[in-house]
Amino acid sequence: MNLTIYGPIALLFLLLFSQPLTAKKYYKHVDENGITHYSDKPPADTEEFESWQVRPEDSEYKVKVINRGTKESPIFYAVNRYHGPVELMMEVTQRKNIVIEPEWPKSYVIPANSELLLATVKPKQKYMSWSFQYNVGSTLGDPYTVHDSNHTYKLPFVGNKHYFISQAFDGDFSHFGDQNQYALDIAMPEGSDILAARAGVVMDIAEDFYDGGVDAKKIQRGNYIRILHNDGSMAIYAHLQLESVVVARGQRIEKQQKIAQSGNTGYTSGPHLHFAVQVNTGLKLKSVPFLLQHKSGAIKTPEIGPI
Incomplete structure (x- = not known):
């Protein structure tokens, strides 16, 4: 600036x-060919549609x-x-x-x-x-943060569910650049419950985006929750479903507490949860490697495959 x-x-x-944004209303309807359409205007050729008021960020x-x-x-x-x-x-x-x-x-x-x-x-x-x-x-974030590399993160979803890590650390589809190098993509159906992998304070939320795709314009149009941890690191839970967040900015949450539902918003090729732990390294966000506790109780670096 x-x-x-x-x-x-x-x-x-x-x-x-x-200047503040004015509130908007969005509309969803399915045409005779079964194709779902989204718009900020009501469809002209049918009265069968869903609508919702968006709370602007x-x-x-x-x-x-x-x-x-x-x-x-x-x-x-x-x-x-x-x-x-x-x-x-x-x-x-x-x-x-x-x-x-x-x-x-x-x-x-x-x-x-x-x-x-x-x-x-x-x-x-x-x-x-x-x-x-x-x-x-x-x-x-605080540039003097030192991430606790020995901390064990819990699964960010309900433990009896079976999902798949489609992209792990250094993923070649989109996990390049400092902010995403050590991120996970966990494929799961839209509407799956997302749990906090670690306790902390809800630092920021975006939940008003409703679609996704691989168009570069959608990179900044995904729903997310950012949670600040006690050591100053921050977890990002991204591509969340429209208006599915069930926690509030500033709220203290516990590990394994439900925070939202998974979705397919922003830059995405399919429904999944994007999860990363980040620190400020001096006017620059950088993801850091972390340990994940699997269902078996094993604590290890996450890899591509069933989880």
Whole structure:
């Protein structure tokens, strides 16, 4: 995010705000050929359809930088509305006649649901024009986190079910890149109960997407739950079914507690659960290897095959 701030002579001052989305309604119907259609408008040729009101996700940045001072003497604060810490980087890209205290670039760790003073800005020469441009970067999690590599994760589904790990660590279909290198894809029917593999706090939720596919446009359109663990690592449960989440942001949950139902939303070639454990390694999310306890009680690194 790149912002430019001007002094009073330029008569312009920009603040970080975003406009709220309005609620939407979606419609589903099956045509005479048995093909299911989804739309944000009711079908014109039939009255037999399903509809539901979508609760739009909060459209404001969950981490934002705001000025609590004046145009002449800005005082910048970070506001974190996530139920977990966020790392923030402030960096000046252009400047004219200004003093920033403390000087940027500088990184900050903003605790969950809190505000933090970032810096004050003032002109070096009081009666001369001033301006500056800055970038804001942020990443979920505390960059000082050390994942407990000896922790054993439980199966993220009901133990008497039989599913299949279709992609394991370093999967060649989509498990490339730091965030997904050590992820699992567990094939299962839509609507299967998803359980927490480890206790923690619900940091974030998305549950308003209703379809999936291998179109790149769908990469950011999958439903998920992000859970923050006691050691600062975070589990991501993705491709969940529309509006199936049964926990709330900020809720403390226990291991093996039901949290949602599996689905087929986002970038996906078929119904499955995508599960990964991630840490912030310094303005960068990275997945980490983990141990999984199987039905037999054996504790091992997960591999492709029945589970």
